[in-house]
Amino acid sequence: MSEIAVSIEHVSKKFRLYHERNQSIKSAIMRGRTSVHEDFWALKDVGFEVPVGSTFGLIGSNGSGKSTLLKCLAKIYYPETGSITYNGKIAALLEVGSGFHPELSGRENIFLNGSILGMSKKEITGKFDEIVDFSGVEQFIDQPVKNYSSGMYVRLGFSVAINVNPDILVVDEVLAVGDTEFQAKCAQKFVDFKNEGRTVILVSHSMESVRDMCDSAAWLRHGELVRVGPADETITAYLESLPGASAA
């Protein structure tokens, strides 16, 4: 637990709340370019480290900044201050089936989605069978994905993403996909991940799954880091802070 996979230092992220936004040229010219806005800090000086090979949970109520932090980790947003350093290849799974084209077949979409997630053609070809196998949609792999059931769609997307094999995997609540059997498969995949010494960072509202899967957790409230440490303690502290502390 000595090596650090991701180090987050003093990260702050600001959004502008527009009271009046000049998104048309007319208003920009008529009123001068000044838009009326106030700053909203979605993240305030957040900093912690995620050790290599750990499974790390981010918890907190809605609007606490978890997703913003995740998007900063995924390099979709860039923090105003502070820095995030990675030690290894990172892949983010914020949505399954990103960029799927409904008219294309499952096969074509695997290649498309895989390359969007940063895999090379060679890698995808090498893992193709594994991906199809994991998704359990072999039978329909040459059908256009618009004909897939929503479960199949999500399973295929998830299978591609999980096979990107990054050193660090960032996951937003996409665990709750598919049927029980598929969920068990996913959970197993995360355990494999961990055993291979890879790092997983996940956001979840399900305290049970965080408690099951994570070694450590960070608790965010209103964009501020309240507590970081072993998963159990953090979760307990978080649950106790909730009014009518009984939900699990």
Place this chain on the structure above:
Amino acid sequence: MRYLKEVLESRELLANLTLREIRGQYKRTIFGQLWSLVNPLASMLVYTLVFALIIRVQPEAGDPSGLDIFAVWLLCGLLPWTFFSNVVQQGMGSILGNVGLVQKVYFARIVLPLSKVGSVGYNWLFEMGVLVVVLVICGAFVWPWLPLVVVTMVLLAIFAAGLALMLAVANVHFRDTQYFVSIIMQIWMYLTPIIYPISLVATQSEKYGGLFGTTVSILDLYRINPLERFVAVFRQLLYDNRWPDPQDFLLCVIWALAAFTVGLWIFRRSERGLAEAL
């Protein structure tokens, strides 16, 4: 430099996104790829009817090819223009049209507008292929000029890509851009000698002479238009079958590089903020 390397590393993604556009485009149509010919053919018919048969516009015969067919002459300019206009307009909307991707996955965003260049370019290549066949049937000796045609096509693609990059960013911040540009494109087309020969402009220009007491004529202003140069080069190669005017060709190169450099610079500067601004 590092940025260019990243873009280069995304070339597989670029290829895949381009394929997505191409494959998805004519799915479930009976005529498939043939549809990409229908649009230019329809405009060709309309313009030929109006401009050659009613208004009686007469471009000079190809020299030395000897071709004298308005419809073919028109296509030599119209096909490059349609490509250009489609790339600019589709590339401009490419970021906005892929909100889901931009907000959920990290990748070099530049591949989105560039993939439009690829997919529109693919259609264009198909159209130009047909045009070459038509030219050969009409008796043009076009073969030796094809390599230069391809080079000019690449130059036009680079020029269009540059504009698309700038406008894609502008469109994210100001949604007015797309409506504005579609009007500009119409005006631009009529300011380019596509459906009428530039000699008509030259005649008018001579009548007025220098503007405001200077030696600058209307024609000089008219020829600032980069597309005028591109269309001229395409016609010299395809319709006339001769070496392009060196000045025209050089200006095409300069315009292409300038537009692309500025486009790339603007895009790179704003790339990081795109996910938020959407």
